[in-house]
Amino acid sequence: MTKQVILTGIRANNDLHIGNYFGAMLPIIDMAKTRSDEFDINLFIPDLHSFTTPIDHSTLNESIMNNARVFVAAGLPLDNDAIHLYRQSYVPAHSELTWIADCFTGMGEMGRMIQYKEKSYKSGEDQVSVGLFNYPVLMACDILLYNAAYVPVGDDQTQHLEFTRDIAERMNNRFGEVFTVPEPVVRQHAFFGKDQGLRIKDLLDPSKKMSKSDETGKGVIFLSDDPEVARKKIMGATTDDKANIQYDKVNQPGIANLIDILALLRNTSPLEVEAEFKGSQRYGDFKQVVADEMAEFLRSFQERLQSVDDQLILHKLETSEAAMNDVANSTLLRVQRAIGLRA
Numbered sequence: 001m002t003k004q005v006i007l008t009g010i011r012a013n014n015d016l017h018i019g020n021y022f023g024a025m026l027p028i029i030d031m032a033k034t035r036s037d038e039f040d041i042n043l044f045i046p047d048l049h050s051f052t053t054p055i056d057h058s059t060l061n062e063s064i065m066n067n068a069r070v071f072v073a074a075g076l077p078l079d080n081d082a083i084h085l086y087r088q089s090y091v092p093a094h095s096e097l098t099w100i101a102d103c104f105t106g107m108g109e110m111g112r113m114i115q116y117k118e119k120s121y122k123s124g125e126d127q128v129s130v131g132l133f134n135y136p137v138l139m140a141c142d143i144l145l146y147n148a149a150y151v152p153v154g155d156d157q158t159q160h161l162e163f164t165r166d167i168a169e170r171m172n173n174r175f176g177e178v179f180t181v182p183e184p185v186v187r188q189h190a191f192f193g194k195d196q197g198l199r200i201k202d203l204l205d206p207s208k209k210m211s212k213s214d215e216t217g218k219g220v221i222f223l224s225d226d227p228e229v230a231r232k233k234i235m236g237a238t239t240d241d242k243a244n245i246q247y248d249k250v251n252q253p254g255i256a257n258l259i260d261i262l263a264l265l266r267n268t269s270p271l272e273v274e275a276e277f278k279g280s281q282r283y284g285d286f287k288q289v290v291a292d293e294m295a296e297f298l299r300s301f302q303e304r305l306q307s308v309d310d311q312l313i314l315h316k317l318e319t320s321e322a323a324m325n326d327v328a329n330s331t332l333l334r335v336q337r338a339i340g341l342r343a
């Protein structure tokens with residue numbers, strides 16, 4: 001029997017932040033470390049997704065390599081044939097399948113995607129690219145090409161995951177079983193031991209998610225942040241005037257966010273962290289604990305990043321890309337046959 005596939009992609013623009021790390025990277029790396037005998041693990045760099053919004057192209061190649069280094073520093077084992085690390089654009093089937101899937105996707109359905117709505121609302125429709133408009137189709141193909149069942153992503157990608165299931169079911173209904181439909185979102189959460197998707201909030205404005213595209217970077221903790229700078233960002237996090245530590249995402253989103261962050265750093269649950277600090281009025285003391293543990297996390301992560309071996313990474317990329325072209329091409333051929341492009 002073929003193994004089920006766990007797959008995720010993390011874009012290479014700007015620096016990665018703790019939302020990317022805890023939302024997607026750590027869950028798949030944990031699986032890679034503990035369950036690669038039961039599952040194939042695909043961690044890829046969606047480089048074609050990097051310029052759906054404008055970027056500095058002169059640094060793209062280095063950012064792609066840096067992403068791979070970050071995955072290794074975060075613990076991704078390279079010496080395991082069940083674990084695949086690859087760059088999307090090195091597997092041309094992603095683009096080919098996307099064109100096909102585009103033709104079975106409605107304009108209205110893409111127009112309803114929250115990320116597109118938000119960005120096009122901010123800048124005006126003429127200022128956003130067609131690539132931004134249909135990138136959920138590319139994302140769906142990233143998943144469907146490899147028959148993935150489980151896709152660890154942060155909460156902001158849930159709608160895209162649902163679309164992936166929709167397009168797979170739509171094409172299966174019309175053409176027979178061409179795609180493996182990924183597991184429904186609730187089962188995904190259960191599989192990764194969560195009750196909902198993760199959304200780390202901006203430290204200064206906890207009503208919005210921590211995001212790479214934040215211009216100031218003041219509310220974002222990047223994996224490359226100097227530990228002392230990160231410490232200051234935590235100490236300056238927006239909280240509230242209730243003087244009462246409790247895990248209440250609605251009324252105390254700033255404190256709840258810090259509780260989430262500390263729970264992730266300690267690999268425990270928010271409720272356990274809440275129990276330790278509950279009722280305390282001293283936000284400063286609590287922030288100090290979070291700041292210390294964050295600084296220590298960054299220090300040890302950055303030390304590991306210094307010692308990763310680029311040659312090993314390049315070798316892994318090339319080996320995985322060869323293997324992934326085989327898998328992706330076989331899915332593409334199945335689809336080409338089903339829709340009448342091949343005999």
Ligand code: TYM
Binds near residue numbers: 007010046138152154
């Ligand atoms: P990207 O590169 O923007 O983000 C990578 C992952 O980080 C998660 N994330 C967060 N999680 C928790 N809190 C946050 N504040 C936070 N910010 C980001 C994202 O949810 C994501 O899981 N389209 C995807 C990349 C992609 C992909 C795929 C993912 C392309 N193809 C196929 C899975 C499968 C994206 O833009 O993620």
